[in-house]
Amino acid sequence: MLVSAKEMLDKAKAGHYAVGQFNINNLEWTKAILQTAQELNSPVILGVSEGAGKYMCGYTTVVGMVNGMIKELGITVPVALHLDHGSYDHCYKCIEAGFSSIMFDGSHYPIEENVAKTKELVAAAHAKGISIEAEVGAIGGEEDGVIGKGECADPQECKAVADLGVDFLAAGIGNIHGKYPANWEGLSFETLDAIQQLTGDMPLVLHGGTGIPADMIKKAISLGVAKINVNTECQLAFAAATRKYIEAGKDLEGKGFDPRKLLADGSAAIKATVKEKMELFGSVGKA
Numbered sequence: 001m002l003v004s005a006k007e008m009l010d011k012a013k014a015g016h017y018a019v020g021q022f023n024i025n026n027l028e029w030t031k032a033i034l035q036t037a038q039e040l041n042s043p044v045i046l047g048v049s050e051g052a053g054k055y056m057c058g059y060t061t062v063v064g065m066v067n068g069m070i071k072e073l074g075i076t077v078p079v080a081l082h083l084d085h086g087s088y089d090h091c092y093k094c095i096e097a098g099f100s101s102i103m104f105d106g107s108h109y110p111i112e113e114n115v116a117k118t119k120e121l122v123a124a125a126h127a128k129g130i131s132i133e134a135e136v137g138a139i140g141g142e143e144d145g146v147i148g149k150g151e152c153a154d155p156q157e158c159k160a161v162a163d164l165g166v167d168f169l170a171a172g173i174g175n176i177h178g179k180y181p182a183n184w185e186g187l188s189f190e191t192l193d194a195i196q197q198l199t200g201d202m203p204l205v206l207h208g209g210t211g212i213p214a215d216m217i218k219k220a221i222s223l224g225v226a227k228i229n230v231n232t233e234c235q236l237a238f239a240a241a242t243r244k245y246i247e248a249g250k251d252l253e254g255k256g257f258d259p260r261k262l263l264a265d266g267s268a269a270i271k272a273t274v275k276e277k278m279e280l281f282g283s284v285g286k287a
């Protein structure tokens, strides 16, 4: 059964570890992530961007697929199905479709409008037992065509949004989606510390988990980060493994490649990436 991400993240914050949000794009990714979480006895959050939701044939299809897998694979660890960077409209679509968690990305609105819309969505989500993440300060890089700068959030604005009743909060601290440029200045721990001092027990979320050095991840967790999002790293691992399979010429005489074998190699690569992240984040055995 899908669960809200609130309880698992409150526990993570109190226990000084982080739960990984791994974005899904198809059946193979979803299955690989769920199996790894079960094997490692770790809670997990499946992230779905609006683009990925559209690709996978809409949110009700995603909910059906994930619920089916939880049943068929005998998954017993806590699993949250979470809308990643949701617009106002899509938050409602996911609440209706049966997601157990949503993120409202109102960071591009003026703060007053972000606050008003967040408040309304908090009430709608909580009425159905669904957790909600809000964002303050745009996360840099490109995600689904949306380009952000990688700014640092204003700690006072973070407190104002946290006080609206959201369950966890993404705050920009110089993090970027995708690969970090060579001249990246690193995470602003000063900003993170100021945010955590003002927001207390609120679990904080670190987007752009790909390519952040292990020591920075550990420091961020020590300063209140309880959820870390990873997408690009799974994508790179999947692409490398499937490319290798094709380059090895494992095609069948006159029948092309066996899609299941090709994707099985991609899935194995995702499993290895997810395992490495769960170990780094400290969520292994915490289900």
Ligand code: 13P
Pocket (backbone or CB within 6 Å): 023, 047, 084, 085, 176, 177, 178, 179, 206, 207, 208, 209, 210, 229, 230, 231, 232, 233
């Ligand atoms: P990366 O693609 O950099 O891992 O970021 C993922 C993310 O933050 C999804 O919201």
